Amino acid sequence: MNIELNKIAGAGLSTLLVVMALNMGAGIVFAPKKPVVPGYDLPSLEPAAAAGGAGAAAAVEEPIAVRLAKADVAKGEKAVGACKACHTFEKGGANKVGPHLYDVYGRAEGSVAGFGYSAAMKARGDKSWDADALDHFLKNPKAYVPGTAMAFAGIARPEARADVVAYLNSLADSPKPLPKP
Numbered sequence: 001m002n003i004e005l006n007k008i009a010g011a012g013l014s015t016l017l018v019v020m021a022l023n024m025g026a027g028i029v030f031a032p033k034k035p036v037v038p039g040y041d042l043p044s045l046e047p048a049a050a051a052g053g054a055g056a057a058a059a060v061e062e063p064i065a066v067r068l069a070k071a072d073v074a075k076g077e078k079a080v081g082a083c084k085a086c087h088t089f090e091k092g093g094a095n096k097v098g099p100h101l102y103d104v105y106g107r108a109e110g111s112v113a114g115f116g117y118s119a120a121m122k123a124r125g126d127k128s129w130d131a132d133a134l135d136h137f138l139k140n141p142k143a144y145v146p147g148t149a150m151a152f153a154g155i156a157r158p159e160a161r162a163d164v165v166a167y168l169n170s171l172a173d174s175p176k177p178l179p180k181p
């Protein structure tokens, strides 16, 4: 009976010894780094952003003025092919499903005489189509002018929108100055 107890105690003690030895060994191998200030080490934001790479950069859009500085009018002209079912772009062009877009840059919103705008567009008051307004409208027409009659999903790529805005600005007898970054 006593011998049995001794065996059990011995087994327990040797297990404890092994665990302590392992613990010390691990401490030597992995050398736990103690924070200078007690508490948790928060992950630094910088490596995370760097790891996000292109994805993180794409999520934050550059301001329209910055994008306009590198915009390509020729690319914008190509991109408006998607608008031609509804809009004309040449001087003196007719209204179609949508109003003519010659000289739209700087024009008051919803102001082409004789075109039947939606109530939402007519209610825009004295706002006009500057670079920022066009950029937002073309990103998501229904978000910028809730209730608009323009059935167009929008141009998702920020650079492509800048190309289109630069092209729209060029459609004028004397194009207006674009915002500088």
Ligand code: HEC
Pocket (backbone or CB within 6 Å): 079, 080, 082, 083, 084, 085, 086, 087, 097, 098, 099, 101, 104, 108, 109, 110, 111, 112, 116, 117, 118, 119, 120, 121, 122, 129, 134, 138, 147, 148, 149, 150, 151, 152, 155, 164
């Ligand atoms: C399916 C037809 C359709 C397509 C495609 C379309 N639009 Fe429109 N657009 C309209 C209509 C309709 C309006 C008038 C909206 C209203 O009254 O709410 C409009 C209005 C506009 C206006 C405001 C003009 C003003 O006089 O206030 C701009 C700018 C514009 N569109 C640009 C574009 C561009 C650029 C594209 C292509 C990237 C495009 N639209 C594609 C139908 C369309």
